[in-house]
Amino acid sequence: MxxxxxxxxxxxxxxxxxxxxxxxxxxxxxxxxxxxxxxxxxxxxxxxxxxxxxxxxxxxxxxxxxxxxxxxxxxxxxxxxxxxGKFLPEDANERSKTLQWLMFQMGGVGPMMGQAMYFQRIAAKQGEEHPFAIKRYVDESRRLMEVLNSHLQGREYLVNDEYTIADMATYPWARAYYWANVSVDGLPHLQAWFDRIDGREATQRALEIPKPFWAFFGKGDVAAQERENAERFKSDVSKSK
Structure with missing residues (x-):
């Protein structure tokens, strides 16, 4: 069998x-x-x-x-x-809201924070310093964190107090603000949302599969994992030269 x-x-x-x-x-x-x-x-x-x-x-x-x-x-x-049939509301309008916030992550949070991470944690470590690009992506990432913070005021999760795929998509990116060098100071609703999801055992277990990379979240041997991360994407930098 x-x-x-x-x-x-x-x-x-x-x-x-x-x-x-x-x-x-x-x-x-x-x-x-x-x-x-x-x-x-x-x-x-x-x-x-x-x-x-x-x-x-x-x-x-x-x-x-x-x-x-x-x-x-x-x-x-x-x-x-x-x-x-899980983590997606049944009501059509609530499903649309979930899709909207999912797309907000896919089109905004991920790309902007990803570029902030790339230029600081990979390109700069390979001798490619681009201060203008770094500032642009860090500033835009901070703006997106402010959008999340405002939306989360009075809410437990992104869509009407229900943990959905929108939260699942956004959390690992937003929670990695440390790796992008994006400040979340003064964003209490966002930080409270982090705390709620930090307390979800299944989500935290997932962050160790297939293996943990806690440096994204400012934990563990950050310097060693930063070197590892820069090395594995070294060829991406060399192609751009």
């Missing part, structure tokens, strides 16, 4: 990579996991690119749905939420 799980997840320890892990751990769904090693460029391997033409993580294969493939982290969260 086969022991293969319905969901086969391909991922790595990044903010996007943790999103489906958070869902699956919170939902109590068993899954098979393949760790994608960036240092070996496994995300660019031909067999993987057949699944995800963008050569990025994460990707899922739903074996129970004729091996249906889903890539892009936000799309994966939406697919899983619909499949399992």
């Amino acid at each position: 086969s022991t293969a799980k319905d969901i086969h997840l391909y991922t790595a320890s990044t903010m996007n990579g943790w999103k489906p892990v958070i869902f699956l751990e919170e939902a109590g769904v068993e899954y098979d996991l393949t760790y994608i090693d960036f240092s070996k460029k496994e995300q660019k391997a031909p067999d993987y690119v057949k699944l995800n033409p963008n050569g990025r993580i994460p990707t899922i294969v739903d074996r129970s749905n004729d091996n249906f493939v889903v890539f892009e982290s936000g799309a994966i969260l939406w697919y899983l939420a619909e499949k399992y």
